[in-house]
Amino acid sequence: MIKRLFRNPQAILGLALILIVLLAALLSPLLAPHDPNATDLTKKYVPPCPEYPLGADELGRCELSRLIYGARASLGISVPVLLILAVLGLFLGALSACGGRVLDHILTFVCDTFISFPQLVIAIAIIGILGTGVRSVILSIVVAMWAWFARMVRSYATLEMGKDYILAARLSGCGTVKLICLHLIPNILPQFLVYLSTGVASSILMVSGFAFLGLGLPPETAEWGGMLSSARGTIYTHPEMLVYPGICILIAAAGFNLFGEALRDELEGEG
Amino acid sequence: MRELCANELTVSLKREGKPLVDKISFRLGEGKSLILLGESGCGKTMTCRAVMGLLEKRRFHVSGSVSLDGSELLGLSEKKRAGVYGKRLAFIPQNPMTALDPSVSIGRQMDETLRLHTKLNSTRRRARICSSLLESGLEETERVCRARPNMLSGGMLQRVLIAVALSTGAELVIADEPTTALDVVLRNETVDAFVHLREKGAAVLFVTHDFAAALRLGGEVLVMREGTVVERGDVREVWASPGSEYTKALVRASALSKGTSYADC
Numbered sequence: 001m002i003k004r005l006f007r008n009p010q011a012i013l014g015l016a017l018i019l020i021v022l023l024a025a026l027l028s029p030l031l032a033p034h035d036p037n038a039t040d041l042t043k044k045y046v047p048p049c050p051e052y053p054l055g056a057d058e059l060g061r062c063e064l065s066r067l068i069y070g071a072r073a074s075l076g077i078s079v080p081v082l083l084i085l086a087v088l089g090l091f092l093g094a095l096s097a098c099g100g101r102v103l104d105h106i107l108t109f110v111c112d113t114f115i116s117f118p119q120l121v122i123a124i125a126i127i128g129i130l131g132t133g134v135r136s137v138i139l140s141i142v143v144a145m146w147a148w149f150a151r152m153v154r155s156y157a158t159l160e161m162g163k164d165y166i167l168a169a170r171l172s173g174c175g176t177v178k179l180i181c182l183h184l185i186p187n188i189l190p191q192f193l194v195y196l197s198t199g200v201a202s203s204i205l206m207v208s209g210f211a212f213l214g215l216g217l218p219p220e221t222a223e224w225g226g227m228l229s230s231a232r233g234t235i236y237t238h239p240e241m242l243v244y245p246g247i248c249i250l251i252a253a254a255g256f257n258l259f260g261e262a263l264r265d266e267l268e269g270e271g
Numbered sequence: 272m273r274e275l276c277a278n279e280l281t282v283s284l285k286r287e288g289k290p291l292v293d294k295i296s297f298r299l300g301e302g303k304s305l306i307l308l309g310e311s312g313c314g315k316t317m318t319c320r321a322v323m324g325l326l327e328k329r330r331f332h333v334s335g336s337v338s339l340d341g342s343e344l345l346g347l348s349e350k351k352r353a354g355v356y357g358k359r360l361a362f363i364p365q366n367p368m369t370a371l372d373p374s375v376s377i378g379r380q381m382d383e384t385l386r387l388h389t390k391l392n393s394t395r396r397r398a399r400i401c402s403s404l405l406e407s408g409l410e411e412t413e414r415v416c417r418a419r420p421n422m423l424s425g426g427m428l429q430r431v432l433i434a435v436a437l438s439t440g441a442e443l444v445i446a447d448e449p450t451t452a453l454d455v456v457l458r459n460e461t462v463d464a465f466v467h468l469r470e471k472g473a474a475v476l477f478v479t480h481d482f483a484a485a486l487r488l489g490g491e492v493l494v495m496r497e498g499t500v501v502e503r504g505d506v507r508e509v510w511a512s513p514g515s516e517y518t519k520a521l522v523r524a525s526a527l528s529k530g531t532s533y534a535d536c
Contacts, residue, residue: 163369164364164366164369164370165369165370165371165372165373167325168362168370169372170349171323171325171352171353171356171362172353172356172384172387172388173350173353173354173387174387182375183372183374183375186372186374186375187372187373187374189374
C-alpha cells in the first residue's frame, strides 16, 4: 500500500506540502532570517528587500520569519488537537454504533447537545474558565469539536454495521472489541481520514478566531491565524500582509486534504 | 447433518398483526436442496433470516420451530449460535460485495474463518483454502487470495463465498438470491458450484425468483406468495405442470420456453 501511495501524484503533492510545513516548523530557528518578535519601528511596512524577503509588518517584524515560526505554532496546536479528536471520535463513535440502543441514545443526546451550541461559544467558555495558553486552546478546541467527530464516526459505523460481512463476523462469534478493531475501524478509516484532514484547516482557523477575540495565544506569538486577523485592518493599504498567512494556511490545508484523499483512494483500492 | 426442519414457521411485524411469513413447514435432508421461489416481497428472504435467527427481536415476532438435527435454533443465544453458524451452517447473501470485508484480502478472511471454526495449523489452513477455491471454480488461487473484494467480479466473489462454505465443511448452506446480479453464464457457473456443494453432502436452502436457476439446481421447490406456500414439489415437475395460477404465471414470466431442456437452463 505504501509503495502504491508513493506512486500516486496526489499523495506525493500532498506529502510534499505537509513536509514543507513540517520542515518549516522543525527548522524554524535555522530558516528564519530574523527573530520573529524583534520589532524595529523604522522598518514598518518595508517592502520586500534582501534583508526582509517578504517585507515587515506594522511593528517592523520580519514577515518571513513570522510565517516560518507560524508553522510551529499552527501545527503545534492542530496536530495534538486532531490526534485527540481522532482517538475520541473513533472510540465514542464506534461505541455508539456497536454498544446497543441505550448507549447509542445517551451518546447521541450528548453529541446533539454539544452540536447545538456554536463551537466558538463552547471554546470561549472553556478558555474563560481555564484562562489563556496553548493547553487551554487545545482543550477548548477538542471540547468544541469532539461531538462532530464522534457523530461522523457513528454515521460511518452505523452504515458499515448494516453490511453482511459484519453480520457474518458476529455470527461466527467475533467479539465486539475484535469486531471494532479488525473490521469496523479499518473500513471507516478512509472516510474518517479525509474528514480529519479537513479538520487541520478548521482548527487553524479556529485558533485565528481566538486570536481575533484576544483569547488563546499571546498576541505577540507568530501564528498564521493571528497574523491573518491582525492584518485585516490593512487590507486596502497592505493586502500582502493578509495574503502571506492565507497562502500558508492554504498550503497546510491543501497538503493534508490531498494526502488524506489519496490515502482514502489507496485504502479503498481505487488508486 | 441429518435434517433441518421448519414447522409452522411464522414471522410478523410486532406493530402489525398480518404475518409476513405464514406457517411455513419444510424438511431438508443431507445432500438435498430446497428452493424457495417467488416474486420480490413474498417472504423468501424473511424465511431465510428467520431460520438463521437474524431477525431483530424488538421488531419481529417469530413463532413455530426451526430445528437442526432435533436441536431448536430459534431463540438460541448469540454465543450458542456462534457454535452452529460458520461451522455447521453457512449463509451466502445476495450481494457478495458487502458479504466480505473490503479492507481485508480474501485469503486472510478465509483464514480467519478457518481459524475460528477448525483446529488446523496455518499450513493446512492454507492448503484447505486453495483446494476449496479450486473446487468452487477459481483457478488462480494465489491471485484470489491476495486480492481484496473490490478487485474481483461479482461472480468470482459468489464463488469465494461458496469456497468459504466448502472450506469449513458446512452441512447446511443457505443462499439468499445468490444469482440475482449475475449474467446467464455466471449464473449457471454459480448454480453448478451449489450442485457441487450438494454432491459433497451439504444441504442447500436456495432462495431465488429465477425459475431457470431453480431448474438447474433441481430438488424440492416451495413456490411462495404473500408469505404462504402456494405450491410445492419437485422443481422440474412443478415447472412442467404447474398447479396454481400463480405458478403458471411465474412459468410464463420466465424466459424459458416449454421446449427448453433442463440442461439448457
